[in-house]
Amino acid sequence: MTTQSPLVRPLFIGSEIYRGSSYGAWHPLRVPRVSTVMDLSRALGWLPSQQYITSPRAKPVAISAWHTPAYIAALQAAEAAQGVSEEVRRRHHIGTHSNPVFAEVFRRPATSAGGALLAGELLANGGRVYAPGCGTHHAMPDRANGFCYFNDPVLSILSLKRSGVKRIAYIDIDAHHPDGVERAFEADPDVLMISTHEENRWPRTGALGDEGVGNLFNLPLPKHSHDDDMAYVLSELILPALQTFRPDAIVLQCGADAVEEDPQSTLAMSNNAHFEVIRALLPMCPRFLLLGGGGYNPWSVGRLWTGAWGVLNGIDPPRDLDDAPRRVLQALTWSGHSRAKNRPKYWSSTLRDDPRNGPVKDVVRERVGKLKKRLLVHV
Known part of the structure; x- marks a missing residue:
């Protein structure tokens, strides 16, 4: 264990790379997300320079803690050439409809990976860190998967382990099952993994009966699961599991696609459900890492992830917004999606649903x- 002191205040790991990069004009990840959280947090006065860290870009040797050198090199080559061969497409799933080649196809995921690795180091002796650009929980060691190129949740857990943290709980409340994280730690008794995700939703893994060898708990949720369903799961499953497991660190993947407004699921939660999960988990452990994840409605993901940063700082997300944060939300666009037309006023007027x-x-x-x-x- 390193000798640094515990973090005094939560730290936010961000980068301007998220502002200018996009998976393409047709892709669900064409929308601004992390940049909105940065802008909205600053407009609210919640992100002083002392709490903001620019994410480093991870070097290939660091990323190879879980990903293969051949795959890392293929992503670098794809960015340089802005294309891939059919052989690379078949082997590494780069240049597919879900995982397209775009201008920053290596640099952007390498930046998320760098933030995840840094977070594990910063939390060596305790504290709270937020990395909304992380949460890409589908990536596999040798291939891209489900919009995810490098698996930064896996890299963050490995970084925590290298920092001397023994028992780690990974909680995932994204609408999609974290198949990549499960593959990495399904046989590790020192990692507790609990995932809530929509049943019969891509990648269609994470069945209730899947146990693995380690401490693995998958809870598929039915369509239209709402705040009270999540509150029940929190009180009756997640908190008892944490109390029994007694982790040294908690990593929470806080995907925003479980809210009702998101186009990529049919779950029906408000962002209050996510806020309550964060509040309940914070006292459970001396080290807390909050990640982003899914979220494809720019208003709902920006509002949720900004409110999550507030909760991490002990701030109650407000119902009414002043002019400055309203302007951030009013400036958002969602090209080519019907939900952006005649959007409800609360998408731009309040942080809390x-x-x-x-x-x-x-x-x-x-x-x-x-x-x-x-x-x-098991636990």
Whole structure:
């Protein structure tokens, strides 16, 4: 363990590379996300220079802690040539519809990887770090997968381990199952992984019965799961698992695609569900790393991830916004998507959604009950 002192205040790891880069005009990740969080946080007065760190770009040797040298080199070559051969496309899944070649196809994911690796070092002796550009939980060692080129959640956990942190809990509340992270740690008894994700949603992994060898808990959620469903999962599964596992660090992947406004899922949560998960997890552990993830509506993801930074700093996300943060949200565009037309006023006027409540679904209770029985045996 290093001898540095615990972090006094939460740190935000960001980069301007997210402002200017896009996966392409037709891709779901054409929308601004991290840059909106940076701009909105500054407009709210929440991001002083002392708490902001520019993410380094990870070097290939550091990325090779989990990814193969051949794959890393293929991404570098794809960026230089702005194209790939059919052989590279087949082997590494670069240049596909989901994982296109774009101008920063190596530099952008390498920057996210650098932020993840740095976060593990910064948290060696405790504290809170936010890296909204991270959360690419689908990438595999030798191929891109699901809009993800490097798996920065995996790299962050490996960085924490190198910093001397032994027991790590990875919680993922993205609408999509973290198949890459599961592959990395399914046999590691020192990593607890709990994923809530929409059932029958791509990549269609993470079934309730998938156990692995380590501490692995997958909870597929039915369509239209709302705030009270997530609150039940939090109180009845996630918190008891953490209390039993007693992690030295928590990594929370806070994908914003589980909210009702997102086009890539049919879950129906408000951003309050995510805020409550963060609040509940913060006291559970001396080291807390918050990552971004999915999120494809620029207004809902910007508002959620900015509110998450507020919660990390002990600030209650406000209902009413002043002129400066409103202008940030009003300036957003979402080209080519029908939801951007006649958008509701609250997308630009408030940070906090109205709650989306309802009876806890019987299937959620049933599945949580099955996982709690396993919890008594495995953790």
